[in-house]
Amino acid sequence: xxxISDQQNKNxxxxxxxxxxxxxVKGIAAMGAGVAAFSLLTNTAExxxxxxxxxxxxxxxxxxxVALQVPRAFQGDKIDWHGFDRYDFVMDKQTLAITPLKxxxxxxxxxxxxxxxxxxxxxxxxxxxxxxGNPWSWRGVYWNHQPQAEVELLKRGFHIAYxxxxxxxxxxxxxxxxxxxxxxxxxRAALAEWDAWYAYLTGQYGLSKKPAFIGMSRGGIxxxxxxxxxxxxxxxxxxxxxxxxxxxxxxxxxxxxxxxxVLQVCGTxxxxxxxxxxxxxxxxxxFGGRISTMVKEGYAHHPHSLRxxxxxxxxIEQSVQAVRGPAPAFAGDKFTRTSYYSIENFYRDYPDxxxxxxxxxxxxxxxxxxxxxxxxxxxxxxxxxxxxxxAAGMPWVYRAGFVFRDAKVDxxxxxxxxxxxxxxxxxxxxxxxxxxxxxxxxxxxxxxxPAMEGAGGGGGExxxxxxxxxxxxxxxxxxxxxxxxxxxxxxxxxxxxxLAKANVPLLHVCGSLDPWFKDNTLEVEKxxxxxxxxxxxxxxxxxxxxxLAPEDPAPVVDFITRAAM
Numbered sequence: 001x002x003x004i005s006d007q008q009n010k011n012x013x014x015x016x017x018x019x020x021x022x023x024x025v026k027g028i029a030a031m032g033a034g035v036a037a038f039s040l041l042t043n044t045a046e047x048x049x050x051x052x053x054x055x056x057x058x059x060x061x062x063x064x065x066v067a068l069q070v071p072r073a074f075q076g077d078k079i080d081w082h083g084f085d086r087y088d089f090v091m092d093k094q095t096l097a098i099t100p101l102k103x104x105x106x107x108x109x110x111x112x113x114x115x116x117x118x119x120x121x122x123x124x125x126x127x128x129x130x131x132x133g134n135p136w137s138w139r140g141v142y143w144n145h146q147p148q149a150e151v152e153l154l155k156r157g158f159h160i161a162y163x164x165x166x167x168x169x170x171x172x173x174x175x176x177x178x179x180x181x182x183x184x185x186x187x188r189a190a191l192a193e194w195d196a197w198y199a200y201l202t203g204q205y206g207l208s209k210k211p212a213f214i215g216m217s218r219g220g221i222x223x224x225x226x227x228x229x230x231x232x233x234x235x236x237x238x239x240x241x242x243x244x245x246x247x248x249x250x251x252x253x254x255x256x257x258x259x260x261x262v263l264q265v266c267g268t269x270x271x272x273x274x275x276x277x278x279x280x281x282x283x284x285x286x287f288g289g290r291i292s293t294m295v296k297e298g299y300a301h302h303p304h305s306l307r308x309x310x311x312x313x314x315x316i317e318q319s320v321q322a323v324r325g326p327a328p329a330f331a332g333d334k335f336t337r338t339s340y341y342s343i344e345n346f347y348r349d350y351p352d353x354x355x356x357x358x359x360x361x362x363x364x365x366x367x368x369x370x371x372x373x374x375x376x377x378x379x380x381x382x383x384x385x386x387x388x389x390x391a392a393g394m395p396w397v398y399r400a401g402f403v404f405r406d407a408k409v410d411x412x413x414x415x416x417x418x419x420x421x422x423x424x425x426x427x428x429x430x431x432x433x434x435x436x437x438x439x440x441x442x443x444x445x446x447x448x449x450p451a452m453e454g455a456g457g458g459g460g461e462x463x464x465x466x467x468x469x470x471x472x473x474x475x476x477x478x479x480x481x482x483x484x485x486x487x488x489x490x491x492x493x494x495x496x497x498x499l500a501k502a503n504v505p506l507l508h509v510c511g512s513l514d515p516w517f518k519d520n521t522l523e524v525e526k527x528x529x530x531x532x533x534x535x536x537x538x539x540x541x542x543x544x545x546x547x548l549a550p551e552d553p554a555p556v557v558d559f560i561t562r563a564a565m
Contacts (some may be wrong), residue, residue: 016027024086071134071206077102081110081125084152084160089122090115090415093166093189095198098122101234113145113165117265125150130493131157135320136201138224140165140194149214149238149309149316155316159207163197165222166190178246179273179448184218184227185245198233198370210235212316216304217241220276224248224255231258236319238312239302240265241272244280252280256289256338259324263315263363265290265306280471281361285405288370289337292361296353308352310370315363327371328386330444335373341365343405368414370403375424375440378433379476382442383422385410391417395564398423398438398450398473408553409453409477409560416561419446424478428486429461431468438472448472451564455479455548456516463492470502475563477507477556479548483520493523500533507536507559509550511543 077100078085088101102122115121123143126350136159138148143162166189171243175183186194200432201207212235220242227234228251239262254319255262277293284291294311306312325336342365350357370385385403395421403410403420404414410420421441425432442448453472454462461479466473467488476499483493499506506509508521521537528535536559538550550556 007182008231016149017308033315043393050442052232074124074205076100082147082154084125084127084151084154086110086123087126089124091116091120091122091163091193091196093193096193098196098200112162112164120164120193122164123160124201125154125160127154127157127159127521129157130159133320134159134205134207135317136161136207136211136215137316138162138223139214139219140226141219142216143407148307149305149312152313153316156313158212158316158425158434159280161197161207161211163194165291166193168213172334174205180244181221181243181248181276184243185221185247190222191226191229194222195230198230208235208320209233210320212320213237213239215239215242217272217301218243221245221248224252224280227260227405228252228255231255231260232473234260236260236316237262238265238279238316239263239280241267241270241301241498242276242280243272244276250277251284252283252289253287256287257336259290259337259339261290261292261315261319263294263312265294265296265303265304267296270299272301285343285561288336288340288359290339290341290362290367292363293359295358297356297358299355306350306353308350312361312546319442327369328444330373330384330441330446331371332373334373337534338372339367340370340403341367341405342411355531366415367409372468375437377436378424378465379384380424380426380433382424385420387414387419389417390416390419391448391565392394393565394419394446395448396421396441396450397453398434398462400425400429400461401455406547406549408549409556411489411551412557413560416557418451418564421450423463423465429464431465432489438469445562447474449474449564451560452476454481456545457482457484460484460492460502464488466504467492467495467498470498470504473504473508475505475560477509477560478521479508480510480545481520482510482516483524491522491552493527496524496528496533497531500528501532505534505536505559505563507538507556509538509540509548509556511540511545513544514543515545 002220009298074087078087088103089098090101091098107113112121112123137153138161138498141162144424150323154160166187172180172183186227202209210233213223220239223237223239225248227237228248233253264274265279267523281291281293288554327337339362346359346364347356348359368385368387369385372381372383374381397410397413398421400423403422423437449472450467452462458479460483461477463483464485466476485492510517510521525535525537538555540550
């Protein structure tokens with residue numbers, strides 16, 4: 001195993017202090033290893049939440065006048081921060097007014113001192129040459145801790161910003177991990193303070209309306225809290241062994257639907273991995289959000305970030321620059337667009353980190369748009385996963401059942417330019433609803449002969465529609481199917497003749513131990529051959545119903561491609 005001991009923070013095993021009053025809770029280690037790595041903030045009373053001023057609009061100016069004003073440049077007192085100009089500000093917690101501040105003596109090393117009572121320290125670091133749009137990254141908590149990604153962003157023309165946090169009040173003793181995360185999270189006052197800082201930077205200085213967020217450890221609480229409260233104002237989120245409030249967990253859907261990409265970096269033995277990092281990843285995936293994860297082998301809570309910050313900086317830069325194109329015509333005027341990608345793990349050597357990193361998500365796998373929309377005349381929605389580039393003739397797969405992220409066959413077909421369509425199903429399968437969706441899609445240029453696909457009970461339903469429409473399909477592919485349809489007048493197993501007459505090829509992939517194998521697939525094979533039809537059965541020896549997809553999807557993809565293209 002590669003050595004990683006030299007990567008521990010030279011200042012110790014805890015995040016550096018943020019500029020507020022702090023204490024460590026007695027017995028906090030009993031709540032779980034690694035919790036003591038959080039610098040805990042205390043306060044005595046919840047501040048009354050003032051209305052955040054519109055700091056971008058000078059007094060007496062109309063909004064029309066402001067729109068014509070040129071954002072001002074950062075100037076005045078400054079100090080050096082890793083070779084770039086750092087400007088300091090202070091926010092009054094009662095009025096939310098922000099004024100420039102000359103950094104006190106002793107901060108030339110890049111550190112940030114404590115705030116005076118009733119104030120919050122704020123920082124902006126300016127690139128040598130800002131890129132168009134004035135992109136910026138925003139961090140809360142642990143200023144100047146493992147800043148290599150931010151330094152790299154400065155080199156690429158990003159501004160870097162920071163605001164200290166206004167903690168929630170109350171006792172921190174005797175809390176569970178979740179309760180501790182909530183208590184250490186954003187108060188209503190803190191949200192207003194961050195709103196004011198955002199308005200100040202975007203209004204007065206013209207920084208981008210969509211900053212990128214950087215949050216390490218407890219910093220994850222703040223980036224997700226403000227981000228889920230303002231999903232339309234976030235370009236992307238990079239979190240590193242993060243914590244999170246329960247309220248933000250409940251609002252992750254808003255971030256996912258706003259198409260905010262997320263990158264998580266964490267250690268394999270960090271106690272936050274299972275409780276927060278993995279939970280965030282799973283929830284975000286289910287909501288269709290783009291989330292990529294890098295798990296550092298053998299690392300605990302420290303050190304954060306990567307020695308070589310290029311993957312992090314690349315993610316942020318690409319997220320800021322990305323422009324999503326218009327939806328295709330078939331999606332109509334009302335649709336939900338989410339992302340579809342594999343979550344296959346890739347175990348890769350990162351020499352600069354002295355370890356291997358498990359990588360997964362859309363940064364490491366192809367990512368496609370998934371559209372959910374209603375076809376007039378059907379009670380439920382239709383889902384279409386669109387390829388990056390459609391193949392000639394618009395080939396597609398018409399299938400029953402949700403497309404999960406381990407659907408290897410569908411992923412290979414997407415790479416070849418197929419659309420993957422999940423037909424509408426309400427309380428039950430209805431043939432005429434699939435007829436309506438078929439007519440709608442072929443009317444938008446989709447091939448007249450899709451490939452049919454279904455697994456388990458879905459296999460019987462796609463057979464039912466195929467038997468009703470043998471001249472409209474190119475082939476049928478089924479995984480461990482149960483040859484039963486809830487509404488078919490004659491069950492598919494007893495009604496294969498229309499498919500054989502139309503020369504429709506069939507392919508089944510089944511586990512030899514699947515309970516449906518003998519009475520369904522083997523019976524289909526026997527009857528279809530007797531009718532003169534072509535059928536191929538791939539048997540996975542020693543496997544049961546799961547996994548559904550074959551280990552090697554190539555034979556299936558070749559079968560569908562030959563039939564449908």
